[in-house]
Amino acid sequence: MSKPKKEKNIEDTQKFVEMVANKNGWKLTRDAEFLDSIIEGLNKNYNRHGYYCCPCRDGDGIKEEDKDIICPCDYCIPDQEEYGHCYCGLYLTQKFYDSGKETQGIPERRPL
Ligand code: SF4
Numbered sequence: 001m002s003k004p005k006k007e008k009n010i011e012d013t014q015k016f017v018e019m020v021a022n023k024n025g026w027k028l029t030r031d032a033e034f035l036d037s038i039i040e041g042l043n044k045n046y047n048r049h050g051y052y053c054c055p056c057r058d059g060d061g062i063k064e065e066d067k068d069i070i071c072p073c074d075y076c077i078p079d080q081e082e083y084g085h086c087y088c089g090l091y092l093t094q095k096f097y098d099s100g101k102e103t104q105g106i107p108e109r110r111p112l
Helices: 010-024 032-049 063-069 076-083 094-099
Strands: none
Touching: 010 032
């Protein structure tokens, strides 16, 4: 486990997810309560491990082992292509967002 040089606060993490979404042309979930919980989880993971480990998965706390699930994870785009949103339901494609559909539980794409 590598402790972060400088801890991040909730606002830092909120800016991070907004930056990732803007940069990729994605939308964030419109469920404000859920968004807050994901941001909280990411923030906690950053301050615990030193990187934004996916809050919906069990990371090892070892960056090398977790590198595929550092947000935005390696599975985000394939999941968006198939389901319209990432595994956590944080990042939505514009098309999915516009459809007004709710995110759903989707299968874990990460190999065991
Ligand atoms: S599933 Fe979504 S929130 Fe979790 S790491 Fe991947 S992109 Fe980030």
